[in-house]
Amino acid sequence: MSFEKEPFNQISPSEFFYRNRDLAGFSNPTRSIYTSIRELVENSLDACDQNGILPNIFINITSVNQQQSDPKYYILTVSDNGPGVDPKHVPLAFGTVLYGSKFGLKQARGMFGLGATMAILYGQITTNTPVHVNSSIDGRNQHEYEMLLDIQKNKPIIIKHVVNKTKKKGLAISICLEGDYSKAGSKIRDYIYQTSLITPYASIKFHDPKGNKYKYDKITKSIPRPPTITKPHPYGIDVETLRRLISETSYKIPNLNKNILEKINKELKMHNDDHRNSNDGKIMKAIKKRWSYLSTQTKIILAIMSCLKLNFDQAMQIKVDDIDIMNNTLTYLDYNKSKSFTIKLDRSNFYYKYLANEVKGDSLSIFLTKQFQRVGRHTAEKFAEFAQFKPEKRIMMMTNQELVHLSDSLQKFTDFLSPDPSCLAPLGENLLRQGIKKFFNPDFIFVIQRKASAYSGFPFIVELGVAYGGSIKGTKLYRFANRIPLLYDESSDVVFKIINDIDWNRYKIKNDSPLIIVSHICSTRIPYKTVGKENVADRNEIERELKLALQFLARKLSSYMSKKGKAAMEKKRVDLYFTYIPLISKFCTELSNNLQEPNYKKIFNEIN
Amino acid sequence: MRYKETKKNKLLYDLLKNHGVKIYEDLDNGVFPKFLIPSRSTRNIIYDRKLRQYVLGNSASIRNSKNISQLRSFTQLTWLAFFANRLIKEKKSSTLRDIYYSSQAFSIDFEDQPESDNIIVDLESVLSRPREDLHIFPEERSSVFGDLVIEYTVPGYEGKRTNLSDHPDGYLIGPSLSSAELIETSADLVIAIEKGGLFTRFVEEQVDKKFKSIIIDTAGQAPRSTRYLLRRLHEELNLPVVILTDGDVYGEHIAMVIKSGSANAAHLRELTVPDAKWIGVWASDIEKYKLPTIPMTESDIKRIHDLKKDPRYQQGIWKNELDVFLKIKRKAELEAFSKYGLTNITDKYLPQKLEMAKSL
Numbered sequence: 001m002s003f004e005k006e007p008f009n010q011i012s013p014s015e016f017f018y019r020n021r022d023l024a025g026f027s028n029p030t031r032s033i034y035t036s037i038r039e040l041v042e043n044s045l046d047a048c049d050q051n052g053i054l055p056n057i058f059i060n061i062t063s064v065n066q067q068q069s070d071p072k073y074y075i076l077t078v079s080d081n082g083p084g085v086d087p088k089h090v091p092l093a094f095g096t097v098l099y100g101s102k103f104g105l106k107q108a109r110g111m112f113g114l115g116a117t118m119a120i121l122y123g124q125i126t127t128n129t130p131v132h133v134n135s136s137i138d139g140r141n142q143h144e145y146e147m148l149l150d151i152q153k154n155k156p157i158i159i160k161h162v163v164n165k166t167k168k169k170g171l172a173i174s175i176c177l178e179g180d181y182s183k184a185g186s187k188i189r190d191y192i193y194q195t196s197l198i199t200p201y202a203s204i205k206f207h208d209p210k211g212n213k214y215k216y217d218k219i220t221k222s223i224p225r226p227p228t229i230t231k232p233h234p235y236g237i238d239v240e241t242l243r244r245l246i247s248e249t250s251y252k253i254p255n256l257n258k259n260i261l262e263k264i265n266k267e268l269k270m271h272n273d274d275h276r277n278s279n280d281g282k283i284m285k286a287i288k289k290r291w292s293y294l295s296t297q298t299k300i301i302l303a304i305m306s307c308l309k310l311n312f313d314q315a316m317q318i319k320v321d322d323i324d325i326m327n328n329t330l331t332y333l334d335y336n337k338s339k340s341f342t343i344k345l346d347r348s349n350f351y352y353k354y355l356a357n358e359v360k361g362d363s364l365s366i367f368l369t370k371q372f373q374r375v376g377r378h379t380a381e382k383f384a385e386f387a388q389f390k391p392e393k394r395i396m397m398m399t400n401q402e403l404v405h406l407s408d409s410l411q412k413f414t415d416f417l418s419p420d421p422s423c424l425a426p427l428g429e430n431l432l433r434q435g436i437k438k439f440f441n442p443d444f445i446f447v448i449q450r451k452a453s454a455y456s457g458f459p460f461i462v463e464l465g466v467a468y469g470g471s472i473k474g475t476k477l478y479r480f481a482n483r484i485p486l487l488y489d490e491s492s493d494v495v496f497k498i499i500n501d502i503d504w505n506r507y508k509i510k511n512d513s514p515l516i517i518v519s520h521i522c523s524t525r526i527p528y529k530t531v532g533k534e535n536v537a538d539r540n541e542i543e544r545e546l547k548l549a550l551q552f553l554a555r556k557l558s559s560y561m562s563k564k565g566k567a568a569m570e571k572k573r574v575d576l577y578f579t580y581i582p583l584i585s586k587f588c589t590e591l592s593n594n595l596q597e598p599n600y601k602k603i604f605n606e607i608n
Numbered sequence: 609m610r611y612k613e614t615k616k617n618k619l620l621y622d623l624l625k626n627h628g629v630k631i632y633e634d635l636d637n638g639v640f641p642k643f644l645i646p647s648r649s650t651r652n653i654i655y656d657r658k659l660r661q662y663v664l665g666n667s668a669s670i671r672n673s674k675n676i677s678q679l680r681s682f683t684q685l686t687w688l689a690f691f692a693n694r695l696i697k698e699k700k701s702s703t704l705r706d707i708y709y710s711s712q713a714f715s716i717d718f719e720d721q722p723e724s725d726n727i728i729v730d731l732e733s734v735l736s737r738p739r740e741d742l743h744i745f746p747e748e749r750s751s752v753f754g755d756l757v758i759e760y761t762v763p764g765y766e767g768k769r770t771n772l773s774d775h776p777d778g779y780l781i782g783p784s785l786s787s788a789e790l791i792e793t794s795a796d797l798v799i800a801i802e803k804g805g806l807f808t809r810f811v812e813e814q815v816d817k818k819f820k821s822i823i824i825d826t827a828g829q830a831p832r833s834t835r836y837l838l839r840r841l842h843e844e845l846n847l848p849v850v851i852l853t854d855g856d857v858y859g860e861h862i863a864m865v866i867k868s869g870s871a872n873a874a875h876l877r878e879l880t881v882p883d884a885k886w887i888g889v890w891a892s893d894i895e896k897y898k899l900p901t902i903p904m905t906e907s908d909i910k911r912i913h914d915l916k917k918d919p920r921y922q923q924g925i926w927k928n929e930l931d932v933f934l935k936i937k938r939k940a941e942l943e944a945f946s947k948y949g950l951t952n953i954t955d956k957y958l959p960q961k962l963e964m965a966k967s968l
Contacts, residue, residue, distance in 0.1 A: 573676050580683040583715065584673060585635055587683075587690035591628025602638030 012154035014096065017118060018125065024115070025533075026122045029071035033061075033179025034187050036076055036122065039115025040173055041192075042484060044080035045199060046109050047171070049425065050226050054218060055202040056081040059192065061181065063209045071180040073127050074209060076119075079172030084135045087143035087163075094120055094133050094173070095147050095156020109484050116173065121149055123177035130159050132174040142166035181209050187487060189214065194478060194485030198427065198520060200435035219438045224428050231373040233419040234383075234410040236457025236525075242407050245371050246361070246395055253304075253320045254297050261312060264298050300358055303351035308332070308343065323359045325397075328352070361396030364389050364406075374417040383413050419459035421452030424522045426461045427483065432518065436465050440516050443469030443564075446556045447518075450549050455541040460523035462542070464549040465516075466557055472514035479536075480520040486534050493535040495519040498546045507558035508565075515557075519546065577604065616741070617696060623735055624693045631686060640674035643685060646733045646875055653874045655919040660882040661869040664733070671730075684727045685734070687716045692731065692742035699763045701743040701783035704728065733875040740786055740833050750834045751778035751804075753811050754795050754822030756841075758788040776811055778825065786833045790844050797821040797962075798841050800884075802828060802853040802862055806942050806953070813954040819962065822847070830866050835879045838866060842881045849881045850965055852958075855889030855899065856939035857911045860929060868920055885968050887961040890925065891932035894940045897957065900947050901938035908939065925968070 017024060025035035041057060048055035057080050064073035085093050094117060120131045136142040146160035181188075185208065196204045196216035201223050206214040232241065254260060265271060268286055287294075287302055294302070305315050307330065321340065322331045331342045345352045362370065365380035375383075384391040387409035389402075398406065427435075432447045447465035454460065479486040479495050490496050499517060509515065527537040536542070585600045627643075634641035645668060646652070652665040673682040691710060695702055702710065708724040711717065718724040728739050739745070756772040762784040769791060772779050779785060799821045801807050807825035810816075816823055822841065826834055841847045851866055853859030863886035869879055894901055912934050915921050921930055933939070945953035 576676055576679055580679050581635070581673070583683050584631065584641065584686050587686045587714075588628045588631035588635065588641075591686075591690045591693050592625060592632040593628070594632055598632050598636035600635040600638075603635065603640060606638065606640075 012152060014121065014149055014151045014154040017121060018151050021118070021122060021125075024118045026118060029126075029178050029180040030183040030187075032122050032126075033074060033076065033177065033181060034184045034191065035115075036119035036175060036177060036179075037061075037078070037188055038191060038484075039119050040076070040078035040175075041195065041204075042109035043116050044078060044082055044171065045195075045202065045483070047082035048080060048202070049223070051083045052223055052226060053082055054221060054223060055199070055204075057202060057204045059204070059206045061179075061207070061209045063181070064176065070182045071178055073176060074179045074181060075174060075176050076123075076179075077172060077174040079134075079170060081168060081170045084137040084169050084171050085133075086137055087135060087141075090133055090135055090143060090145050091147060091156040091158055093117075094131060094145075095149055095158075096154050109482050117149075119177070120173075120175055121151070123175035124149055125151075126178035127176045129176035132172075134172040134174075136166050136169050136171075139167065139169040140165065185210075190487055191485055192216070194480070194487070195483075197435045197439050197478065197518070198432075198480045198483050198485065200427075200431050200438065220431060220434050222431065224425055224431060227425040228422050230420050230423040231371060233454070233457040233459070234368075234372050234375065234413070234416050235419070235454065237372075237407060237410055239404055239407040242403060242410075246367070253323070254301055255319050256301055256312065256315045258316075260297065260301065261316075263295075264301065264312075267294050267298050296358070299354065303355045304330075306351040307345050307349060307355065323355060325356050325359055359396060360394035362394070363392040364395055365391040367395045373420045379415060379417070382415055383409070386413050386415075418452070419454040419457060421459045421461060423524055424452065424459055424461050425483075426463050426522045427520055429463070432463055432465050432520065436467050436516065436518055440467050441471040442467035442514075442516065444557065444560045446553050446560075448549050448552050450545045453541055453545050455523075455527070455539045458523050458525045460521060460526075460542060460545075462545040462549050463520040463522070464546070464553055465518040466553040467516040467518075468557055468560070469514050472516055475512055475515045476517075478516065478518045480518070481526045481528075481533075481536055482522055483520070484533065486536070489530075489534040492529060494538040494542060495521075495536065495546060497538060498543060498550055501547070502550060502554060504554070507554040508561045509554070509557065517550075521546075620735070620737060620741055621693070621696060623737070624689050624696075627689055627734070628693070640672060641682075642670050642672040642674075643682065643730075643734055644668050645671055645730055648729070648733060648875060650871070653871050657919075659877070659880075660867075661877075661880045662871050662874040663877075664875050681727065681730075684711070684716055684718065684724075685730055687711065687714055688727055688731050692744065695743040699743075699761075701745055701762075704739075704744065704746050707744060729875070736875060736877065738832055738836065738873070738876045738879060740783075740836055743783060743787075745783050745786075745833060746831055749780045749782060750827040750831055751807065751825040752781055752785070752822060752837065753778035753807070753824075754793070754816045756793040756795065756822055757791040758785065759791050760784055760788050762787060772822070773816060778807065778811065778823070781824075781831070781833050781837055783833075786836060790840060793822065793845055793847070795820050795822045795847060798824060798838060798847045798849045800824045800826050800830065800834075800838060800849060800851045800866060801942075802826055802851075802859060803942055806852070809950070810954065813951055815954055815958070818954075819958070826862065826866070829862055832873065832876075832879055835866055835869075835881070838881050838884070839878060842883065849884040850887045850962065851884055852888055852942065852961075853886070854939070854941045855891060855894050855944070856904070856941075857908055857915065857930070857933055859889065860886065860926070860933075861911075861915065864920060864926065885965050886925070887965045887968075888957070889940060889942060889944075891929045891936060893957075894936065894938065897945070899940040899944040901936075901940045901944070904933070904937045904939055909934070909937065 026032045037059060041059065044057050045055055057078065060077045062075050064075060096117065123129065123131060130146045130148045133145045134142055142164045144160070144162050144164055145158060148157045148159065150157050192204055192206050192214060196202060200219045201221065203218045204216045268290060270286065291299070301315065304320060317335045319333045319335070320330065321333060328345050328347050329342050330345055331340060333340050364384055365377060368375045368380040368383065369377055381391045387406060389406070426449055429447045429449050433445060436442070436445055436447070445465065445467045447463065450462045452459050452461050477490060477496060477499060479490065479493055486493065521536060521542065527539055529535045529537045581600050581603060585597045589597045631641040646664045647667045647669050648664065652667045653662055654665050656663040671678050671682050671685065673679050688707070704725055705721060707728065708718055708721040711724060728744060731742070732739055752772055754773055757769055758772065759767060759769045765784065795816070797819060799810070799815065799819070801810065801823065804825050804827060807823060810823050815821060824834060824838065838849055842849050851863040853862045866881055867884045868882060873879055893899070912930055916930055921927055942953065945957055
């Protein structure tokens with residue numbers, strides 16, 4: 001065995017996705033054109049939702065060469081009336097991979113805003129054509145960019161950037177890509193149809209390359225409440241996230257600069273001149289007097305200055321690297337001397353004590369209440385007892401092992417409140433009902449939104465609608481997750497499983513009834529079974545909510561059916577009288593030797 | 609004589625009309641019309657010792673046109689009365705199957721013939737009249753032969769007379785014969801015989817002349833028209849009736865039905881000949897005449913046990929012969945006499961049994 005050195009090269013995220021593009025749904029021309037549309041449309045809808053704008057989306061696909069056969073080059077354009085993207089962010093947003101605004105914890109269609117760039121990347125590698133992005137955030141100036149992605153460097157190459165006049169806000173992206181519309185067409189049309197069903201407040205127009213035009217107008221002007229960003233829930237946390245939370249939120253040793261100095265002066269009610277005119281003792285007096293009113297940042301800086309016996313000018317020349325509590329030492333870099341110094345500090349010093357206290361970080365119970373949603377002091381203390389930590393245990397003083405134990409215990413503790421659903425944006429019963437009514441024109445319709453629940457720390461809400469009769473033919477299930485239609489792989493989806501588990505005979509519903517079931521699962525993280533985002537995995541908590549919702553609707557439907565059955569019976573009953581009584585009348589007239597029939601109409605009054 | 613038949617029709621006609629008037633008035637008054645139908649359930653079938661036949665008890669059910677589940681059959685029943693009324697008026701007859709099909713011309717749909725047959729029995733119950741009076745006949749036909757002059761009343765034949773000994777195959781007992789007037793006869797006796805083969809033999813052997821009799825082929829269980837004719841021969845012409853059947857439990861019961869009716873027809877009168885006599889073949893004859901026999905089947909034996917519970921089989925030859933059948937567990941057909949020559953039955957057996965019958 002040889003120990004030849006393997007060259008390890010870093011690759012850019014663009015390159016990673018270029019090499020693994022089938023992961024993101026760009027495996028072949030049929031899927032790619034479909035996925036591209038999805039990503040762009042979902043980006044537009046998300047942007048509009050978050051800004052409370054009723055979306056107008058226009059999707060246009062034209063083929064570059066009509067005569068050519070599929071797969072061939074298509075120009076795909078998706079434009080919206082959303083807020084647009086700030087022109088200075090456009091090159092980064094659409095010219096690099098992993099530049100997105102969706103890292104917070106809230107419900108959105110896309111997770112990281114990766115998709116649009118992926119579509120652009122795919123277009124570029126199949127047709128070697130730049131992407132066109134038109135964005136206007138003010139409704140006056142429209143910035144038009146034409147650019148390519150430098151895949152290896154993960155950087156945009158701007159070919160053209162002009163500013164045009166416009167009257168409308170919004171974003172339009174135009175990609176030239178290789179696709180197979182003849183194969184992907186029905187899937188794309190299904191996607192657009194179902195998207196407009198679950199987004200009844202959006203108008204969506206679609207012109208396909210064959211000259212067909214599809215138009216779905218908004219059927220309501222009420223937009224569901226946009227989701228808010230929330231803190232994480234303890235159940236959804238792992239060690240790595242925990243570590244990030246701690247480092248993100250713990251104190252930072254600030255470096256003194258002019259800006260900070262101004263703030264300090266303000267807090268101390270001093271001027272720069274005062275520093276020179278006053279002796280140190282006077283300043284220290286002032287500091288001590290106002291100590292409890294000062295900000296943490298100021299206190300830390302003043303404490304360091306005091307420990308190192310520095311004045312403000314000197315303090316601006318150093319950078320504190322580390323404070324070692326165990327050994328009572330402080331290490332700093334002196335810019336002037338370009339050298340590191342480690343100084344032993346006096347443990348009994350008031351300012352050192354303060355500094356040490358800050359370094360140790362928050363106590364466990366304060367950390368929990370500050371950093372997690374729906375954790376109060378009481379819960380935090382109960383948790384500490386459960387995890388066998390002292391509630392006042394300092395978070396920065398935890399060893400690696402203790403952090404692992406903390407993370408494990410957070411998953412196991414059962415007394416946390418369920419996650420805050422305010423980060424979710426369900427459609428709402430009203431909108432769902434309106435959508436179903438418009439699309440299927442049924443005789444019966446009932447919808448339910450279950451209250452929020454959670455699986456592994458991720459909140460979710462199940463919305464379900466059932467429609468029966470009217471223009472409906474046959475039984476069909478429409479599945480949605482975070483307002484995205486799930487089109488394929490129905491049979492392995494959790495909703496499908498629940499529907500099949502129910503004994504429909506019990507609810508007087510026969511096979512192949514004219515029945516539509518619409519399911520919508522909202523969550524900050526939908527547990528998809530596969531990367532293709534086509535089916536939701538069967539988590540117990542989700543199953544339970546779906547089942548309860550479906551049973552509720554089935555009961556409603558069943559009582560509707562029996563009412564309908566009774567009405568039909570009643571009608572049949574009355575019909576029977578109308579059929580037979582005249583016959584009886586006719587027969588008895590001849591039988592009784594009468595010439596005129598009896599006035600039997602009176603009898604019908606008694607029936608009704 | 610002619611008056612009798614006409615009067616009967618008039619009575620029936622009035623009966624139907626009365627029902628029609630009742631329904632008509634109910635409808636006119638805004639009331640749902642209803643029929644009272646005597647119940648034909650087994651619990652309501654009682655043996656009447658005085659009448660010597662099965663009759664229906666007092667329980668009856670109401671067929672109300674207001675009740676949605678009875679509306680259809682009520683209409684069917686009304687239609688049937690209406691249709692029978694037409695049949696009688698126009699002097700036409702109809703078979704059970706005809707009824708089933710005729711209904712369709714009046715938007716009355718019977719699901720199948722059993723349903724229409726059932727409605728016919730309903731009407732019989734309501735009117736206490738056999739369907740034959742309503743000019744409705746089954747397909748089954750039996751025959752009659754002998755010196756009997758009849759006068760037809762059916763349209764086209766009114767007043768025409770026939771002697772029932774004119775045709776050696778006998779005359780079908782059909783609607784026209786059933787409604788004919790019985791004019792005159794030289795016979796002193798009616799012999800009802802279960803089997804067509806023996807009926808032909810009896811005609812060939814001139815049993816009609818030798819025993820001054822009218823011979824009737826019942827063709828198994830006697831149809832109602834045949835029973836009706838037997839009764840009329842007995843009632844109107846004062847002729848005694850004797851019955852000759854196979855020597856088994858079914859034969860014995862054929863005789864009993866002629867004599868005292870069936871449970872199925874408990875709602876009807878005038879179909880029985882209470883004085884009729886079963887003269888053979890008895891179980892005891894099997895040994896006495898050393899007839900060739902066939903072993904009884906299980907269902908034969910079960911039938912004996914069933915009949916032993918019947919009040920009419922509790923005494924006399926009826927009880928005795930059942931017991932003997934049960935003892936020997938064998939049966940013999942009328943043809944069994946052929947072992948001793950084809951005419952053995954008419955030359956030997958019949959005279960002996962007729963002689964014996966006088967003492968029954």
